Amino acid sequence: MANQKPADVVVAADGSGNYTTVNAAIAAAPSKSEKPFSIHIKRGLYNEFVVVPQDKPNIVLSGDGMDATVISGSRCCADGFNTQDTAILSMFPPFYCSLLDVSHLCVKNTPGPRKDLGQAVAFLSDADHSVLYRCALQSYQDTLYCRGRFSRQFFRECKIAGTVDFIFGEAAAVFQNCNILARLPILGQQNTITAQGRGSAGEKGGFCFQSCTVAADEDLAAQGKGVQTFLGRPWKLFSRVVFVESILSEVIDPLGWLPWESQEPPDSIFYAEFDNKGAGAATGGRVKWRGFHGDLDASQASEFTVDRFIDAEQHATQLLAAVAATGCIVHASRLLELDAGIFHSLAPPFIPRSRQTPSSSPAPLRPCRSAACGHLRSGHSSSN
Numbered sequence: 001m002a003n004q005k006p007a008d009v010v011v012a013a014d015g016s017g018n019y020t021t022v023n024a025a026i027a028a029a030p031s032k033s034e035k036p037f038s039i040h041i042k043r044g045l046y047n048e049f050v051v052v053p054q055d056k057p058n059i060v061l062s063g064d065g066m067d068a069t070v071i072s073g074s075r076c077c078a079d080g081f082n083t084q085d086t087a088i089l090s091m092f093p094p095f096y097c098s099l100l101d102v103s104h105l106c107v108k109n110t111p112g113p114r115k116d117l118g119q120a121v122a123f124l125s126d127a128d129h130s131v132l133y134r135c136a137l138q139s140y141q142d143t144l145y146c147r148g149r150f151s152r153q154f155f156r157e158c159k160i161a162g163t164v165d166f167i168f169g170e171a172a173a174v175f176q177n178c179n180i181l182a183r184l185p186i187l188g189q190q191n192t193i194t195a196q197g198r199g200s201a202g203e204k205g206g207f208c209f210q211s212c213t214v215a216a217d218e219d220l221a222a223q224g225k226g227v228q229t230f231l232g233r234p235w236k237l238f239s240r241v242v243f244v245e246s247i248l249s250e251v252i253d254p255l256g257w258l259p260w261e262s263q264e265p266p267d268s269i270f271y272a273e274f275d276n277k278g279a280g281a282a283t284g285g286r287v288k289w290r291g292f293h294g295d296l297d298a299s300q301a302s303e304f305t306v307d308r309f310i311d312a313e314q315h316a317t318q319l320l321a322a323v324a325a326t327g328c329i330v331h332a333s334r335l336l337e338l339d340a341g342i343f344h345s346l347a348p349p350f351i352p353r354s355r356q357t358p359s360s361s362p363a364p365l366r367p368c369r370s371a372a373c374g375h376l377r378s379g380h381s382s383s384n
Contacts, residue, residue, distance in 0.1 A: 007038040007039060007040035007062070008029075008037050008038045008039065009025045009028060009038075009039055009040075010039075010040045010041075010042060011024075011025045011039060011040070011041045011042060011046075012042040012044065013042070013044035013045065013046060014042075014044065016042070017040075017042060021046065021048055022039070022041060022046055022048060022050045022061075022071060023048055023050055023051070025039045025041075026039070026050070026051075026052055026053075026056060026059060029056050029059060031055040031056060032055055032057065033056075033057065033058055034057075034058065035058060036058045036059075036060050037056075037058060037059055037060065038060040038062070039059065039060065039061050039062070040062050040063075041061060041062065041063045041064070041069045041071075041105065042063075042064055042069065043063075043064040043065070043068040043069055044068075044069065044070070045070050045072060046069075046070065046071045046072070047072055047073060048071065048073065049073050049075070049087070049088055049089075049090075050071055050088065050089045050090070051089075051090045051092070052090065052091040052092060052093060052127070053092055053093075054092050054093055055093075056093060057093040057127075058093075059091075059093070061105065062105070063104050063105035063106075064104065065104035066104035066105060066106045066134060066135060066136035066159065067104070067106065067136075068104065069104065069105050069106065070106040070107075070108065071088055071089055071105070071106070071107045071108075072088065072106075072107075072108050072109075072110060073088045073109060073110070074109065074110045074111045074120075075088075075109065075111065075120065076109070076111040076114065076117065076118055076119060076120035076141075077117040077118070077119040077120075078111070078114055078116065078117035078118065079111075083119045083121060083142060083145070084121070084124055084145065084147070086109065086119060086120050086121045086142075087109075087121040087122070087123065087124035087145065088107050088108065088109050088121070088122050088123070089107045089122070089123050089124070090123075090124040090125075090126075091124065091125045091126060091127040091130055092126045092127065093127045104134045104135065104136075105134075105135045105136070106135070106136040106137075106138065107122045107123050107135065107136070107137055107138070108122055108136075108137070108138035108139060109121060109122045109138070109139040109143070110139075111140075112140060113140040113141070113163055113183075113184070113185050113186045113189070114140075114141070114186065115186055115189070118140060118141040118142075118164065119141050119142040120139045120140060120141060120142060120143075121139065121142050121143065121144070121145045122137045122138055122139045122143045122144065123135075123137050123143075123144055123145070124145040124147055125145070125146060125147065125148075125151065125153055125171070126147040126148045126151060127148075127151065127153075128148070128150065128151050128152055129152050129153070129154070129310070130151070130153050130154070131153075131154045131155075131156070132153075132154070132155045132156070132158050133155075133156045133157060133158070134156070134157045134158065135155075135158045135159075136158065136159040136160075136161075137158065137159070137160045137161070138161050138162075139161075139162050139166065140162050140163045140164065140166070140183060140185070141162065141163055141164040141165060141166065142162070142164070142165055142166060142168055143160060143161065143162035143166040143167065144160055144162075144166065144167045144168070144169075145168060145169050146167070146168070146169035146170070146171035146173045146207070147169045147170060147171060148169075148170060148171050149170045149171070149199070149203050149204075149205060150204070151170075151171035151172070152171065152172050152173075152204075152310035152311060153171050153172070153173040153174075153310070154173070154174055154176075154306060154310060155173065155174070155175045155176070155178055156175075156176050156177060156178070157176075157177045157178065158175070158178045158179075159178070159179045159181065160175075160178060160179070160180055160181065161181040161182075161183050161217050162181075162182075162183055163182065163183050163184075163185040163189065163191050164185065164189065164190075164191065164192055165192050165194070165195035165233070165235070166191075166192075166193060167180070167193060167194045167195075167207065168194065168195035168196065168197065168235060169196070169197055169205075170196075170197040170198060170199065170203070170205045170236075171205055172204045172205050172206055172207075172309060172310050173206075173207050173208070173310070174207075174208045174210065174304070174305075174306045174309055174310055175207070175208065175209045175210070175212055176210050176211055176212070176306070177210075177211050177212065178209070178212045178213075179212070179213050179215070180193060180209065180212055180213065180214045180215075181215060181216065181217035182214075182215070182216050182217060182220050182229045182251055183217045183219055183220055184217070184219040184220045184223055184224050184227070185227065189227075190227070190228045190229070190230065190258065191220075191227060191228065191229035191230065192229075192230050192231075192232055192233045192258055193214065193229070193230065193231055193232055194207055194231065194232030194233075194241050195232060195233055195234075195235040195239075195260075196232065196234070196235060196236070196239040196240055196241050197235045197236040197239065198236055198237075198238040198239055198240050199236045199237065199238060200237070200238055201238055201268070203238065205240065206240030206241065206242070206270070206304075206309070207232075207240070207241045207242070208241075208242045208244060208304035208305075208309055209241075209242070209243045209244065209246050210244045210245055210246065210304070210305070211244075211245050211246060212243070212246040212247070213246065213247045213249070214231075214243075214246060214247065214248045214249060214251065214252060214278075214280070215247075215249040215251055216229070216249065216251040220251070228253045229251045229252055229253060230252070230253055230255065230256065230257055230258040231243060231248075231252060231256050231257055231271075232257060232258070232271065233257065233258040233259060233260050234259070234260050234265050234266070234269045234271075234291075235260065237266050237268050237269070238268050238269065238270070239269045239270075239271070240269070240270040240271075241270075241271050241272075242270075242271075242272045242273070242274070242296070242301070242304050243272075243273050243274070243276055244273075244274045244275065244276070244296075244301050244304060245274065245275050245276065246276050246277075246278075246281075247276070247277050247278040247281075248276050248277070248278045248279075248280035248281040249278050249279055249280050250278075250279035250280050251280060252280030252281075253280075254280075254282070254285035254286070255285065255286060255287050256273070256283070256285075256286040256287060256292075257271055257286065257287045257289070257292060265289050265291055266291065267289075267290040267291050268291065269289070269291035269292075270291055270293070271289070271291060271292045271293065272292070272293040272294070272296045272300070272301075273286075273293075273294055273296065274296040274297075274298070274300075274301040275298075275301070283295075
């Protein structure tokens with residue numbers, strides 16, 4: 001598009017960019033900036049623990065692909081860290097901040113599965129209106145930490161893999177067209193996809209999975225016979241999780257949900273399913289908790305669209321400006337082509353399945369014409 005420009009800085013492990021580490025590029029970003037600062041991370045492996053601090057809002061990161069640009073490290077609670085400090089990539093800005101990756105990025109924490117103190121966060125966001133687009137997040141326990149009682153977060157066409165409580169936190173977050181992959185845990189361990197931490201009725205936190213695919217990762221599919229995988233368990237008293245118009249494969253246990261450490265869940269939780277498909281989607285055998293709703297109707301489900309649940313329209317202008325400001329991001333207009341309600345309520349609450357882009361086959365990206373691209377901490381519970 002006419003207003004595209006090269007990224008503000010380029011990170012390249014081979015020395016061909018402005019910096020060789022992501023942290024150095026973030027350090028070069030202006031503090032308390034109201035304008036987006038774009039960082040393009042070239043293909044390569046970056047072994048570092050990356051932190052976007054509180055005084056660096058509006059950071060935009062983009063890579064060369066989730067199989068090409070990899071930020072990796074190995075750190076878990078068994079090493080003496082609290083949960084938040086295990087994160088490979090952390091975002092803490094208190095203001096509007098976007099992390100967009102149209103060209104793909106992979107973040108992984110690699111200590112492997114453990115019986116005790118296995119928390120190993122790949123990505124932590126405490127930023128309001130953070131966005132991940134076509135990113136891969138890989139770990140085992142606690143892969144993704146959606147932190148912050150007042151934080152609103154959006155994940156689109158991402159691949160998130162783990163074992164125990166691998167999507168957790170207090171924030172309000174919507175996941176659209178994502179692949180949610182259960183991995184092979186240690187012997188005797190169960191998989192739980194979510195551990196949402198809404199602590200009171202007045203908090204807006206919760207997770208909504210819309211048009212996602214929940215399946216077994218390669219290792220679980222090959223060796224995981226007998227491993228139980230559940231949609232989630234309630235970390236806090238008002239835990240809230242909804243799966244909407246998603247594909248739930250046979251990997252999901254018929255009970256669907258698991259209590260927290262065998263405790264009877266409080267009636268104040270809100271777990272719901274609406275119009276899901278797949279071998280694991282039948283709700284007839286689900287838990288009989290008062291807080292589980294297997295018969296959600298369309299009106300109730302529509303409360304969890306991006307526009308309504310995380311107030312995305314409030315920041316649509318800034319987000320589109322961030323996209324237009326960096327040549328490493330393809331058309332800003334593509335964000336308006338996504339599912340209904342993502343940034344504006346332009347269509348009914350849920351687009352008919354025939355018009356949706358399958359999460360396993362995202363729409364092809366348009367070429368990026370930027371020369372810079374070079375390419376067409378409070379811890380989680382110790383038991384968690």
